[in-house]
Amino acid sequence: MKLLIAIPAYNEEKMIGEVIKDIPARIAHVSQRDILVINDGSTDATADIARSHRARVVEHLLNRGLGASLKTALEFALNNKYDALITIDADGQHETKSIPALVKKMIKEKADVVVGSRWLTRGHAPLIRIIINKLANLLTFFFYGIHTSDSQSGYRLFGPKALKLLKLQSEGMEVSSEIFREIARNRLEYAEIPIKVIYTRYSQSKGQKISNAPLIIWHLFMRLFK
Amino acid sequence: MTITQIFLIIFLLFALSRVFLQYKAGNLSLLNFLFWSFLFATAVYLTAIPSAASSLATFLGIGRGVDAVIYISIAVLFYLVFRLYIYLENVRQEITELIRKLALDNQRKNGRKKSKN
Numbered sequence A: 001m002k003l004l005i006a007i008p009a010y011n012e013e014k015m016i017g018e019v020i021k022d023i024p025a026r027i028a029h030v031s032q033r034d035i036l037v038i039n040d041g042s043t044d045a046t047a048d049i050a051r052s053h054r055a056r057v058v059e060h061l062l063n064r065g066l067g068a069s070l071k072t073a074l075e076f077a078l079n080n081k082y083d084a085l086i087t088i089d090a091d092g093q094h095e096t097k098s099i100p101a102l103v104k105k106m107i108k109e110k111a112d113v114v115v116g117s118r119w120l121t122r123g124h125a126p127l128i129r130i131i132i133n134k135l136a137n138l139l140t141f142f143f144y145g146i147h148t149s150d151s152q153s154g155y156r157l158f159g160p161k162a163l164k165l166l167k168l169q170s171e172g173m174e175v176s177s178e179i180f181r182e183i184a185r186n187r188l189e190y191a192e193i194p195i196k197v198i199y200t201r202y203s204q205s206k207g208q209k210i211s212n213a214p215l216i217i218w219h220l221f222m223r224l225f226k
Numbered sequence B: 001m002t003i004t005q006i007f008l009i010i011f012l013l014f015a016l017s018r019v020f021l022q023y024k025a026g027n028l029s030l031l032n033f034l035f036w037s038f039l040f041a042t043a044v045y046l047t048a049i050p051s052a053a054s055s056l057a058t059f060l061g062i063g064r065g066v067d068a069v070i071y072i073s074i075a076v077l078f079y080l081v082f083r084l085y086i087y088l089e090n091v092r093q094e095i096t097e098l099i100r101k102l103a104l105d106n107q108r109k110n111g112r113k114k115s116k117n
Helices: A016-024 A046-052 A066-079 A094-111 A127-144 A161-164 A175-185 A202-208 A212-225 B003-024 B030-048 B050-060 B067-117
Strands: A001-011 A030-039 A056-060 A086-087 A114-116 A156-158 A190-194
Touching: A001 A016, A001 A066, A001 A202, A016 A030, A016 A046, A030 A046, A030 A175, A046 A056, A056 A066, A056 B067, A066 A086, A066 A161, A066 A175, A066 B050, A066 B067, A086 A094, A086 A161, A094 A156, A094 A190, A127 A175, A156 B030, B003 B030, B030 B050, B030 B067, B050 B067
Parallel strands: A001 A030, A001 A086, A030 A056, A114 A190
Antiparallel strands: A086 A156, A114 A156
16 A cells, blocks of 8 residues: 655654654554655744655745645645555654554445544643633534544554545635534544644644634634535 | 715715726626616615615615615625635635645656656
């Protein structure tokens, strides 16, 4: 299997090198694994550091948001005939050792989309994160009718069918909910695996904020009229 | 006719002339030209003959003519803001598509250069 691991990054020079370095070189069932950094208009050394760690880099000339970066990753994967795409955050909050488990889950359960859920294991998460997640899961169910334990997780695997069928429109953070719309629309097989998250002061400053919620809800609502 | 009415009519006629000039310059489609012309012409008419608004108000079941004009204006403004929002969203998406195409093309070219070297 040919696997692409994509990392959307915006001004992540502090962590991007570490994240790339931590990605396992060998993954069961994977014959070729490549790393792609989508440098989303960073003004720091994110792209240079990524290149120095032998990652492929696609550069957005302007910052277009998480959704736009994910769509670029999907197009890259399709154009270059990858069988699966894994996306992880660039802020170092995802343990990259869960990558083989995502691949294993896809094969074992014939899933089209596998999400690394932060809420399937007991752990300590900041209260504000729990509130944001519960609210987002509720909205995902309200808009798209899918039950998920972690609609906002950036740790995802898309299999060959999902790569072909997913049509993303959102440019910002609301893409995380839109992915579930696409799963529902295309009747894709959905699965989750538990993952551990490393909450540092840095990763918390980079993640979803409660102040983003009204804008995300607004964008999702307006998209219904388009 | 009051001074306010005169100033308002002058301004509205100015707006109407801009609509015509923009249409002539090719910046407005025929449909948009007709829509904006109708909007400003109606405003001129209702400003010049306020009693016309009163009969409209009676027809709609609203007390005063001025109230009817304000309610309809707010509804039209909301609709126009909505149209503008959708338009801006489309422009934003087109910019993103362009940036994505450039990014993927550049990556492909750089990849080819590296494999040649």
